[in-house]
Amino acid sequence: MTDPQIAAEGIPRARPRPGTARTGGQAPRLDASRPPLLTRSSRRRLTGAALTAPALLVIAVFFLVPLVLMLWMSFNDWPMMGGHHFIGFANYSKAFQDGEFGASVWFTVKYTLITTPVLFLLGLGMALLVRGGRRGARFFQTVWFLPVVIGLAASSFLWLYLFQSDFGPASTLLGHLGLGKASTNWFADSWSALLIVIAMVTWKVVGLQMLLLLAGLRAIPADVEEAARIDGAGRWQTMRYVIMPLLRPTLALVLVFSVAGSLLAFDQFYVMTSGGPSNQTITAVFDIYRASFVKFQLGYGSALSTLLMLVLIVVSAVQMWLLRSSEETR
Amino acid sequence: MSTAPVAPVDPFAAGGSAGPAKPSSDRSSARRALPTAAWWAVCLCLAVIFLYPLYIMVVQSLKTPTEAAVAPPTFFPHHFSLHSFAALADSATGIQFTQSLVNSILVSVGATIATVVLSTLAGYGFAKLRFRGSNALFFVCLATFMIPFQAILTPLFLVLLKLHLVNSLWGLGAVYTTFQLPFGLFLMRNSFAAIPDEMEEAAQLDGCGVLRSLWRVMLPVAVPGVITTALLTFFACWNELFAAIVLITDQSKFTLPVSLTELASGNLGSIDWGLLQAGVAVTVVPCLIIYLLLQKYYVGGLLGGALK
Numbered sequence: 001m002t003d004p005q006i007a008a009e010g011i012p013r014a015r016p017r018p019g020t021a022r023t024g025g026q027a028p029r030l031d032a033s034r035p036p037l038l039t040r041s042s043r044r045r046l047t048g049a050a051l052t053a054p055a056l057l058v059i060a061v062f063f064l065v066p067l068v069l070m071l072w073m074s075f076n077d078w079p080m081m082g083g084h085h086f087i088g089f090a091n092y093s094k095a096f097q098d099g100e101f102g103a104s105v106w107f108t109v110k111y112t113l114i115t116t117p118v119l120f121l122l123g124l125g126m127a128l129l130v131r132g133g134r135r136g137a138r139f140f141q142t143v144w145f146l147p148v149v150i151g152l153a154a155s156s157f158l159w160l161y162l163f164q165s166d167f168g169p170a171s172t173l174l175g176h177l178g179l180g181k182a183s184t185n186w187f188a189d190s191w192s193a194l195l196i197v198i199a200m201v202t203w204k205v206v207g208l209q210m211l212l213l214l215a216g217l218r219a220i221p222a223d224v225e226e227a228a229r230i231d232g233a234g235r236w237q238t239m240r241y242v243i244m245p246l247l248r249p250t251l252a253l254v255l256v257f258s259v260a261g262s263l264l265a266f267d268q269f270y271v272m273t274s275g276g277p278s279n280q281t282i283t284a285v286f287d288i289y290r291a292s293f294v295k296f297q298l299g300y301g302s303a304l305s306t307l308l309m310l311v312l313i314v315v316s317a318v319q320m321w322l323l324r325s326s327e328e329t330r
Numbered sequence: 331m332s333t334a335p336v337a338p339v340d341p342f343a344a345g346g347s348a349g350p351a352k353p354s355s356d357r358s359s360a361r362r363a364l365p366t367a368a369w370w371a372v373c374l375c376l377a378v379i380f381l382y383p384l385y386i387m388v389v390q391s392l393k394t395p396t397e398a399a400v401a402p403p404t405f406f407p408h409h410f411s412l413h414s415f416a417a418l419a420d421s422a423t424g425i426q427f428t429q430s431l432v433n434s435i436l437v438s439v440g441a442t443i444a445t446v447v448l449s450t451l452a453g454y455g456f457a458k459l460r461f462r463g464s465n466a467l468f469f470v471c472l473a474t475f476m477i478p479f480q481a482i483l484t485p486l487f488l489v490l491l492k493l494h495l496v497n498s499l500w501g502l503g504a505v506y507t508t509f510q511l512p513f514g515l516f517l518m519r520n521s522f523a524a525i526p527d528e529m530e531e532a533a534q535l536d537g538c539g540v541l542r543s544l545w546r547v548m549l550p551v552a553v554p555g556v557i558t559t560a561l562l563t564f565f566a567c568w569n570e571l572f573a574a575i576v577l578i579t580d581q582s583k584f585t586l587p588v589s590l591t592e593l594a595s596g597n598l599g600s601i602d603w604g605l606l607q608a609g610v611a612v613t614v615v616p617c618l619i620i621y622l623l624l625q626k627y628y629v630g631g632l633l634g635g636a637l638k
């Protein structure tokens with residue numbers, strides 16, 4: 001890492017300096033009369049620090065300060081109004097006994113466990129469909145990817161309408177297909193509500209999974225597959241024993257994307273179910289939102305946030321570990 | 331960066347898009363798992379499923395109010411009407427949707443500019459002007475990736491309260507900028523690092539200062555990275571709901587996604603679905619247009635950022 005840097009700083013001064021100095025006009029005389037205040041390399045280092053400072057300042061004020069504050073708040077009883085006081089681990093022990101929080105965590109895990117394989121399998125299927133680059137593949141790729149750029153909130157409102165009882169086009173369609181009555185209120189049951197949310201998320205996100213998997217598939221050299229085929233491997237065997245192992249870094253990435261995204265779910269449930277029926281579709285982030293900004297228990301909300309953060313750090317760490325071990329096996 | 335648009339390399343691809351049959355394409359098409367007709371059928375079915383909700387959004391927003399409230403719904407508007415869009419623009423309904431649109435544009439464009447400027451400067455610093463501890467600082471910036479902003483919104487609310495930035499579009503913009511910065515930094519640092527040092531040295535030998543060589547020599551080469559950073563930031567800000575709900579309480583400062591929740595809470599208990607879908611369309615269509623125009627940068631940047 002440091003070698004090119006040294007070279008970058010060393011070469012220009014060592015090599016053409018005399019030549020440029022003579023043609024440079026005013027500057028060389030100053031150089032000759034007294035040593036410059038700063039050498040070129042230290043000036044570059046200072047400039048580097050100055051250029052990065054604004055971004056670092058923003059990150060410090062709006063990210064690192066809140067992060068430290070969150071840890072401190074989680075050990076305090078901290079209402080929105082009035083003073084706060086230190087209560088040690090009370091918020092954490094409360095969190096582990098809080099039935100509502102437990103239910104929201106369980107629901108979030110359930111949602112994640114269903115969403116992740118659905119997204120992965122569909123994304124992989126779609127990637128395999130367009131991988132060959134047949135005529136039309138690029139078009140389909142673009143169309144399938146369209147919902148990815150739409151916001152989660154906007155698509156939630158769209159699907160909320162689709163599945164309204166009586167008024168909703170999709171409900172009517174299900175009625176025609178004999179899969180339910182048009183008058184069914186799909187959001188009145190926590191399972192059907194969950195399934196509709198998952199359908200919406202799949203519609204919105206699967207294009208991204210397809211894209212990532214497609215890029216991973218295309219990075220696999222063609223001759224590897226060819227060799228497997230020559231050795232007599234069938235299509236399924238090639239997939240299972242040749243492509244999948246080579247695809248592991250992409251798999252890790254895709255899985256972490258959907259696991260982290262699902263664990264942080266909020267918009268879709270806030271919009272489509274409002275947590276109902278009877279609080280059965282409240283996710284972890286939704287529960288933190290309620291603790292902090294509905295009940296105004298900021299200390300307790302911070303403790304829950306800290307727990308959520310720890311879980312996501314573990315997820316990221318698992319990703320890194322998966323990526324690293326796949327590099328070693330290469 | 332180049333992962334997406336490159337030509338496919340696997341043997342299946344040989345004949346696909348290349349047009350008239352070459353000998354190799356005959357062989358590979360014979361080996362294909364799916365015959366062409368079946369492939370088209372599957373892909374078309376999927377395309378219909380993906381386009382169906384968008385079609386519903388458009389037609390529902392173009393119906394007259396009476397037709398929009400019919401059950402069962404009509405499949406296409408029997409009378410085209412821009413009434414829903416006119417009603418959105420009319421603040422007499424009690425929802426300041428036009429104001430929300432302006433707010434969304436202000437916050438998204440503002441945060442995008444801030445993110446691009448900050449991450450360009452810092453990305454250049456991290457890539458080319460290394461100083462003591464710069465690698466460690468860059469690592470700290472990247473580590474913020476791991477911590478979702480949903481987790482730190484509670485303390486962030488207090489920090490913004492202290493700075494008098496709660497219920498302010500400036501505050502919201504600052505929050506958005508902060509949470510888009512790590513990815514922007516990452517993209518821009520990679521863009522600059524990919525430029526050979528000799529280019530910069532040549533510029534400096536010609537008498538350019540550091541900032542001038544950044545502006546005149548380096549930035550033009552790193553333009554794809556800038557566009558990608560801008561696009562990803564804009565989409566993220568335009569569509570963000572959670573922070574906007576928490577940090578903005580004043581209706582005149584709502585952004586589009588929050589305004590949609592107002593539309594959906596309905597007037598006297600009944601929701602105008604035509605109006606709501608018109609609102610959804612106004613939120614969605616700009617994203618679709620921008621994506622279709624700048625697809626190359628969007629897709630390339632996602633892959634470049636995710637896979638490197």
